[in-house]
Amino acid sequence: MRPVLIGMVLLGFAASAAAGEDDIVLRGMGSFHVGGRIAEVSGKPVREIVRVPGGPPSKLDPNGQFMVEQMYAQYFLPKNRKGKLPLLMWHGGGLTGVTYETTPDGREGWLNLFLRKGWDVYVSDAVERGRAGFAGPDVWQSEPIFLNYADPFERFRIGDGEGSWSSDPSKRKVLTGNQFPVEAYDNYMKQSVPRWLSTDNAIIAAYVALVDKVCPCVLLLHSQGGIFGFKVAEQRPDKVKAIVAVESASAGNVAKAAALKATPTLMLFGDYVDQHPRWAAYKKIDLEYAAAVRAGGGTVDVINLPDIGIKGNSHMLMQDKNNAEIADVIQKWLVGRGLAE
Amino acid sequence: MRPVLIGMVLLGFAASAAAGEDDIVLRGMGSFHVGGRIAEVSGKPVREIVRVPGGPPSKLDPNGQFMVEQMYAQYFLPKNRKGKLPLLMWHGGGLTGVTYETTPDGREGWLNLFLRKGWDVYVSDAVERGRAGFAGPDVWQSEPIFLNYADPFERFRIGDGEGSWSSDPSKRKVLTGNQFPVEAYDNYMKQSVPRWLSTDNAIIAAYVALVDKVCPCVLLLHSQGGIFGFKVAEQRPDKVKAIVAVESASAGNVAKAAALKATPTLMLFGDYVDQHPRWAAYKKIDLEYAAAVRAGGGTVDVINLPDIGIKGNSHMLMQDKNNAEIADVIQKWLVGRGLAE
Numbered sequence: 001m002r003p004v005l006i007g008m009v010l011l012g013f014a015a016s017a018a019a020g021e022d023d024i025v026l027r028g029m030g031s032f033h034v035g036g037r038i039a040e041v042s043g044k045p046v047r048e049i050v051r052v053p054g055g056p057p058s059k060l061d062p063n064g065q066f067m068v069e070q071m072y073a074q075y076f077l078p079k080n081r082k083g084k085l086p087l088l089m090w091h092g093g094g095l096t097g098v099t100y101e102t103t104p105d106g107r108e109g110w111l112n113l114f115l116r117k118g119w120d121v122y123v124s125d126a127v128e129r130g131r132a133g134f135a136g137p138d139v140w141q142s143e144p145i146f147l148n149y150a151d152p153f154e155r156f157r158i159g160d161g162e163g164s165w166s167s168d169p170s171k172r173k174v175l176t177g178n179q180f181p182v183e184a185y186d187n188y189m190k191q192s193v194p195r196w197l198s199t200d201n202a203i204i205a206a207y208v209a210l211v212d213k214v215c216p217c218v219l220l221l222h223s224q225g226g227i228f229g230f231k232v233a234e235q236r237p238d239k240v241k242a243i244v245a246v247e248s249a250s251a252g253n254v255a256k257a258a259a260l261k262a263t264p265t266l267m268l269f270g271d272y273v274d275q276h277p278r279w280a281a282y283k284k285i286d287l288e289y290a291a292a293v294r295a296g297g298g299t300v301d302v303i304n305l306p307d308i309g310i311k312g313n314s315h316m317l318m319q320d321k322n323n324a325e326i327a328d329v330i331q332k333w334l335v336g337r338g339l340a341e
Numbered sequence: 342m343r344p345v346l347i348g349m350v351l352l353g354f355a356a357s358a359a360a361g362e363d364d365i366v367l368r369g370m371g372s373f374h375v376g377g378r379i380a381e382v383s384g385k386p387v388r389e390i391v392r393v394p395g396g397p398p399s400k401l402d403p404n405g406q407f408m409v410e411q412m413y414a415q416y417f418l419p420k421n422r423k424g425k426l427p428l429l430m431w432h433g434g435g436l437t438g439v440t441y442e443t444t445p446d447g448r449e450g451w452l453n454l455f456l457r458k459g460w461d462v463y464v465s466d467a468v469e470r471g472r473a474g475f476a477g478p479d480v481w482q483s484e485p486i487f488l489n490y491a492d493p494f495e496r497f498r499i500g501d502g503e504g505s506w507s508s509d510p511s512k513r514k515v516l517t518g519n520q521f522p523v524e525a526y527d528n529y530m531k532q533s534v535p536r537w538l539s540t541d542n543a544i545i546a547a548y549v550a551l552v553d554k555v556c557p558c559v560l561l562l563h564s565q566g567g568i569f570g571f572k573v574a575e576q577r578p579d580k581v582k583a584i585v586a587v588e589s590a591s592a593g594n595v596a597k598a599a600a601l602k603a604t605p606t607l608m609l610f611g612d613y614v615d616q617h618p619r620w621a622a623y624k625k626i627d628l629e630y631a632a633a634v635r636a637g638g639g640t641v642d643v644i645n646l647p648d649i650g651i652k653g654n655s656h657m658l659m660q661d662k663n664n665a666e667i668a669d670v671i672q673k674w675l676v677g678r679g680l681a682e
Contacts, residue, residue, distance in 0.1 A: 019366045023420055026365040029453065030443035033531035038490075049486070049538060051434060052568060052591045056622045058496065064489035065508055067530035072439070079364055093392060096472050098413070102371035112370065131437050131471040133534040136487045145390070146477045148382075148405030155399065167406055189408035190374035193474040197390060227393060250393045281397045 024115060025079040033132070034213050035206030036070030039139045068135035069199075071206040072097075073124040073214070076111070082118025082341040083334070085217050085241055088210070089114075089123045092223025092249065092315075094147055094195045096130030097123035099222060103319040104188040105181035110220075110318045113327045118340065122214055126228070127203045128196050144194035149185075152192065156315035157272045157279065158182060175272055177312040179320035188319070200228075207232045215239035218339060220330070223249045223315065230289065234259040242339055244268065244330050246317055249282045251289030258296025265293065265300045266333045268326070270313030273304070279315070303329065365456060366420040374473070375554050376547030377411030380480045409476035410540075412547040413438075414465040414555070417452070423459025423682040424675070426558050426582055429551070430455075430464045433564025433590065433656075435488055435536045437471030438464035440563060444660040445529040446522035451561075451659045454668045459681065463555055467569070468544045469537050485535035490526075493533065497656035498613045498620065499523060516613055518653040520661035529660070541569075548573045556580035559680060561671070564590045564656065571630065575600040583680055585609065585671050588656055590623045592630030599637025606634065606641045607674045609667070611654030614645070620656070644670065 019025045044062040051058060074097065075086075089110065091099040100111040100123050115121050128134040128144070137143065150165035152158070153172070158180045159165055164173040174182050181188075207228050211217065216239050221229035226248020233240040234256040243265040245251075252260075267286055273279040290300035305313050305326065313320050320326070334340045360366045385403040392399060415438065416427075430451065432440040441452040441464050456462050469475040469485070478484065491506035493499070494513070499521045500506055505514040515523050548569050552558065557580050562570035567589020574581040575597040584606040586592075593601075608627055614620040631641035646654050646667065654661050661667070675681050 019360055019420060020368075022368070024367040024370060025360045026367065027361075027363070029365060030447075030449070031439060032443060032447070033439075033528060036531055041489075051538070052565065052623075053541070054626065055591050056619050058619065059503075060486055061489060061491070062487065064491055066487060066489050067527065067533065070531040074442070079360060098372060098374075098472050101415070102373060106371075106373070108371070125472070130474075131439050131466070131532075131534070133471075133531070136485070136535065138487075144477070145401055146403065146407060146479075148402060148407050149379075150402070150405055162400075186408065187374060190377055190411040190474070191472075192408065193472070194477065197392070200394065224393065250396050278397050278399065282393075285395065 024112070026076055027079045028077040029075065031072065031074040033070045033072050035127070035209035036067050039066045039068045039135065040064070041066060041138045044138065062138065066135065066139060068139050069127050069202040069206060070132060071124060071127050071210060072131040073122050073210060075120065075122045076115050077120045078115050078118055080118055081120065083120060083218070084339050086214055087114055087119040087121050087218050087220055088214065089121060089220045090207070090222065090225035090229055091126065091129070092225050094192055096125045096191070096193055098130070098191045099316075100318060103181060103323065104184035104191070106184075107323070110323065110327055113324055117327075117331055124210060126225070127206045128199050129193055134196070140196065140198060142196055142198040144196050146194050147192050149189060152188070153185065155278065157270065157276060158185070158314050161276060175314075177271075178314055179312040179322050180314040180316055181319065181321055188316070204228055204231050208235055211236050211239050216241050218242045218244065218334065220244045220246070221248060222246045222318065226251060226286075233263055237263055242334070242337055244333070245286070247279070247282070247315055248286050250285045254289055254292040257289055257292035258298070260293045261297040263298065264337050265290070265298070266330065267300060267302045268317070268330070269302075269304045270315065270317050271306050271311050301333065305329070365453070367417055368420045369418040370416065372413065372415040374411045374413050376468070376550035377408050380407045380409045380476065381405070382407060382479045385479065403479065407476065407480060409480050410468050410543040410547060411473060412465060412468050412551060413472040414463050414551060416461065416463045417456050418461045419456050419459050421459055422461065424461060424559070425680050427555055428455055428460040428462050428559050428561055429555065430462060430561045431548070431563065431566035431570055432467065432470070433566050435533055437466045437532070437534055439471070439532045440657075441659055444522060444664065445525035445532070447525075448664070451664065451668055454665055458668075458672055465551060467566070468547045469540050470534055475537070481537065481539060483537055483539040485537050487535050488533050490530060493529070494526065496619065498611065498617060499526070499655050502617060516655075518612075519655055520653040520663050521655040521657055522660065522662055529657070545569055545572050549576055552577050552580050557582050559583045559585065559675065561585045561587070562589060563587045563659065567592060567627075574604055578604055583675070583678055585674070586627070587658055588620070588623070589627050591626045595630055595633040598630055598633035599639070601634045602638040604639065605678050606631070606639070607671065608641060608643045609658070609671070610643075610645045611656065611658050612647050612652050642674065646670070
């Protein structure tokens with residue numbers, strides 16, 4: 001009986017910390033801010049404010065030194081690591097890292113899915129989005145824009161282009177076969193945050209600081225995040241070891257594309273792209289950049305999902321109902337590039 | 342040999358998914374937005390904008406329906422659950438849920454520490470903070486305020502009150518014995534986000550929606566979050582089963598305090614409170630509320646940390662160098678109330 005007992009005791013010990021197949025086992029998780037600069041404001045009148053109803057008044061000085069243009073990142077490190085480098089997920093315009101979390105209809109997003117595939121995942125909020133915070137008009141001399149309900153519905157290939165939104169759900173013209181969880185569109189709108197049109201350089205500077213802190217790495221880019229990602233990779237080609245660009249809304253600088261010669265890249269596009277002029281225009285820019293990368297000695301693979309039988313994808317691919325299937329397409333490419341087991 | 346082999350095989354199976362003592366094993370993690378309302382804007386001119394340099398122009402319509410006043414929550418559910426209810430962590434003014442994540446100097450924050458104690462933890466961003474997003478001036482008719490470097494340093498009992506900040510580090514007057522990681526104050530400033538002075542009702546409405554979704558629960562409140570937490574508890578006394586108020590910046594409505602008669606409450610205060618008039622004023626309001634709760638049949642325990650030998654705590658207790666020691670004080674109280682094993 002003795003050997004059995006030893007086995008049982010050891011087993012019991014292991015079982016106390018054992019995780020089921022559906023559990024997520026992390027060797028660490030945390031967050032940080034990175035980048036940013038100190039801006040000085042002067043010459044504005046000091047005000048007295050009451051921060052809390054019934055509380056004591058206090059001074060609000062709009063002058064002085066302000067921390068601005070930093071960004072936020074949250075990371076999750078799986079115990080059973082299979083990705084060889086950290087995977088950084090960068091969101092699109094008017095959005096935050098929430099893009100990659102639970103989908104608007106409550107399914108697991110790419111953060112969880114790639115964590116389960118064994119990647120160290122870093123989900124970030126760019127400058128002026130979400131937990132990055134934003135600077136005031138005294139520093140940026142500009143105001144943010146806000147998206148109404150119609151805007152993403154009509155632009156992001158959920159509805160069938162301009163005029164497809166209606167406040168009456170029965171009158172909305174959803175694209176046939178669309179995979180976006182349109183029944184949860186309210187929740188999608190709750191993820192929307194204001195954005196500025198004047199902060200690109202600050203955003204890129206903070207992303208460079210993020211790459212300098214966390215990489216070598218793989219970048220997973222979406223939409224506006226693609227523009228930033230390619231430009232950052234041009235500046236840090238030694239640190240960005242691969243790029244997955246999901247419907248990048250334009251790309252990097254064609255004149256600098258050769259910088260990516262050692263950075264294998266996947267460009268991924270959903271459905272309905274060619275028949276919607278805005279997306280066709282972005283895709284054309286992406287493909288011209290791909291050609292420039294190739295001319296410089298690099299490799300860019302392009303996957304149009306409908307070409308491999310995956311249909312109905314909106315611009316928000318990572319939230320679409322088949323988001324796990326698309327994650328598998330990306331994973332297969334990463335494994336093929338030797339970046340994961 | 343057979344029984345040993347079976348034991349070893351079983352052990353091997355368990356070990357493949359086994360977690361070490363320092364690992365975090367989750368049965369789930371995710372995020373959601375909750376609350377919010379649709380606001381209508383009309384009569385503003387439509388603009389044409391270019392969202393991406395070099396990209397196609399597109400219409401920006403500042404009119405229409407906008408989703409506003411929602412809030413964000415992220416949750417982590419430990420496998421080895423010991424807390425009997427979810428623990429909701431609400432941040433203070435000008436901050437986000439990041440307050441509870443990794444500290445500015447890179448140590449584990451209360452999110453990780455309470456997760457390790459076996460609590461289902463929900464960390465949220467209130468309306469207009471972080472990933473909750475914010476509404477524009479067409480909806481709120483007001484502008485946010487921004488905090489300069491001096492403001493939290495002087496107000497949050499890091500420095501010794503007004504005039505203690507200097508842009509020259511050698512001239513900063515830090516409170517003697519202060520536990521705040523002052524060497525990482527830059528990182529703390531990066532966590533700071535703008536706030537509005539006009540959104541209290543919207544914030545409370547969204548918190549009520551959060552409580553309706555997630556609770557029964559325990560609320561862990563900080564600073565401005567305390568005001569909101571007590572007011573929400575007054576509206577949902579059946580769902581808020583206990584409150585830990587960490588330096589609540591004022592409290593609920595004294596006339597409604599009896600609503601908390603079945604909600605045991607801990608009020609926790611750091612060091613230097615009595616000699617700083619602003620904090621002494623807030624504490625007085627808190628203690629008057631505590632008296633009103635008690636008069637209504639409820640129980641409020643008050644812990645002044647210096648009274649139990651824990652000294653040097655700033656207003657940002659959960660980020661101070663002894664944050665784990667304070668988490669233990671809170672845990673002990675929660676266990677004593679039968680809310681955790």
